Amino acid sequence: MSAPGPRAADVPYLPVDPAQGSARIGLIGCGGISSWHLRAYRDAGYSVVALCDVVRDRAVERQQEFFPAADVYDDHHLLLARDDVDVVDIATHVDVRPALVRDALAAGKDVLSQKPFVRDVSEGHELVELARTHGRMLAANQNGRWAPHFAYLLSAIRQGLLGEVLSADFWVYWPHDETVADHPVFSRMTELVLFDYGIHWFDMVAQVFAGKQATEVTARVKDVRTSVIPVPTNAQVGIEFPDAQASLTFRGSSHHAEWAGYRVEGTGGVLSYTSDDYLGEGTVTLTTSAGSETLPLQGSWFANGMHGSMAEVLTAREEGRPAANDASTVLPGLQLCYAALRSARDATTVDPRLVNSADR
Ligand SMILES: NC(=O)c1ccc[n+]([C@@H]2O[C@H](COP(=O)([O-])OP(=O)(O)OC[C@H]3O[C@@H](n4cnc5c(N)ncnc54)[C@H](O)[C@@H]3O)[C@@H](O)[C@H]2O)c1
Numbered sequence: 001m002s003a004p005g006p007r008a009a010d011v012p013y014l015p016v017d018p019a020q021g022s023a024r025i026g027l028i029g030c031g032g033i034s035s036w037h038l039r040a041y042r043d044a045g046y047s048v049v050a051l052c053d054v055v056r057d058r059a060v061e062r063q064q065e066f067f068p069a070a071d072v073y074d075d076h077h078l079l080l081a082r083d084d085v086d087v088v089d090i091a092t093h094v095d096v097r098p099a100l101v102r103d104a105l106a107a108g109k110d111v112l113s114q115k116p117f118v119r120d121v122s123e124g125h126e127l128v129e130l131a132r133t134h135g136r137m138l139a140a141n142q143n144g145r146w147a148p149h150f151a152y153l154l155s156a157i158r159q160g161l162l163g164e165v166l167s168a169d170f171w172v173y174w175p176h177d178e179t180v181a182d183h184p185v186f187s188r189m190t191e192l193v194l195f196d197y198g199i200h201w202f203d204m205v206a207q208v209f210a211g212k213q214a215t216e217v218t219a220r221v222k223d224v225r226t227s228v229i230p231v232p233t234n235a236q237v238g239i240e241f242p243d244a245q246a247s248l249t250f251r252g253s254s255h256h257a258e259w260a261g262y263r264v265e266g267t268g269g270v271l272s273y274t275s276d277d278y279l280g281e282g283t284v285t286l287t288t289s290a291g292s293e294t295l296p297l298q299g300s301w302f303a304n305g306m307h308g309s310m311a312e313v314l315t316a317r318e319e320g321r322p323a324a325n326d327a328s329t330v331l332p333g334l335q336l337c338y339a340a341l342r343s344a345r346d347a348t349t350v351d352p353r354l355v356n357s358a359d360r
C-alpha cells in the first residue's frame with residue numbers, strides 16, 4: 001500500500017487573528033472599498049477609533065454603519081495627531097496616497113496602504129526606506145493574497161505540495177465593465193484591467209515564483225464591442241522565467257456565464273481552481289502521485305482579503321516581525337505589471353528588470 005499523500009483539507013488558508021488584538025486603527029479614505037475594510041474589521045472585533053475623508057459625509061456614513069464610537073475628520077493631520085491611533089489604514093487612490101503614507105510614518109504610525117501601492121518602483125523603495133528610518137511597519141493591502149483561492153495556492157506551494165512550480169495560468173471572465181460603469185474614476189481608466197484590477201494577479205505570479213526573476217513580459221489589451229465602458233477590458237499576458245512560464249487571461253466584459261480559474265503545475269503536483277463567481281467561492285483540486293482531492297473553499301475575496309491583510313499587520317506588530325505583506329514584497333509584482341503596461345502600449349516584449357514605472 002502506498003503512503004498516504006497530502007490531504008487537501010490540511011492546507012491552511014484562512015486569516016489568523018492577532019492574539020491580543022489591542023491595536024487601534026484609523027482609516028483615511030472612506031470611499032467605495034472602505035466599506036469592505038470596515039465590515040471585515042468589525043466582524044473580526046478590531047478597534048477602529050477614527051475615520052477621515054476629505055468629503056466628511058463619507059466618513060460619517062461609514063461611522064454610522066460600522067463604528068459609531070469612532071471620531072470623524074476631514075483633515076488627515078488631525079487623525080494622525082492622535083496618540084491613540086496605532087495603525088493607519090490608507091484607502092485612497094494611488095495618486096494621493098504616497099503623501100499620506102509619508103505623513104503617517106512621520107507621525108509614528110504603522111501603515112497599511114491600499115493597492116496599487118505606487119506608480120513608480122523607485123517611490124516604493126523610498127517609502128519602504130522611510131518606514132525603516134522611522135522604525136515603523138509599512139504594509140500593502142494586496143488583499144488578494146488572502147482571498148480563499150489565492151491563499152490556498154500560496155499555502156500549498158509553501159508547504160511544498162506542488163514541488164518546484166513550472167507553470168501558472170490564470171483566467172477571469174467577468175462583467176467588470178458593468179461593475180464600474182457608474183464610477184468614472186474606474187470606467188475611464190485606460191489601465192483599468194492590467195493595472196487597477198490585474199495587479200492582484202501580477203502579485204500572485206510574483207509570489208508563486210518568489211525568488212525567481214522574470215525575463216520577458218508580453219501583454220496585449222483589446223476594446224470589446226459589447227463593453228459598456230470606453231476602455232479596453234480584454235487583456236492577455238505572457239510572463240517568461242528562465243525555467244517556467246505564467247499566463248493571465250482577463251475577459252472583463254463577459255456578460256454571461258461568469259467564470260474564473262487557475263492551474264498551477266509543479267514537479268510534485270498540480271493545483272487547479274474553478275469558480276463561477278469570479279472573485280470568490282469555488283473549489284480547488286489538488287493532484288499528486290497519491291491521488292486527487294477536491295475541496296470547496298470557505299469565504300470570499302473581500303471578506304477574507306480585507307480581514308487577512310489587516311490581521312497580518314496586527315499579528316506581525318504583536319510578534320515584532322516583518323509582515324508578510326510588507327510593502328517591499330509587493331514591488332516585484334508591480335514591476336511585472338508595469339512591464340505589461342509598457343508591452344501593451346508599445347506592442348513589444350519587455351524585460352521587467354528594465355521598467356521602473358507605470359508611466360512612460
Ligand atoms: N483591493 C481591492 O480589492 C480593491 C477594490 C476596490 C478598490 N481598491 C483600491 O482602493 C483605492 C480606493 O478605491 P475606492 O473604490 O474606494 O475609491 P473611491 O474614489 O470610492 O474613494 C476614495 C476616497 O478617498 C478620499 N480621499 C481622497 N483624498 C483624500 C485625503 N487626502 N484624505 C482623506 N480622504 C481622501 C475620497 O474623498 C474618496 O472618498 C484604489 O486604489 C483602488 O484601486 C482595492
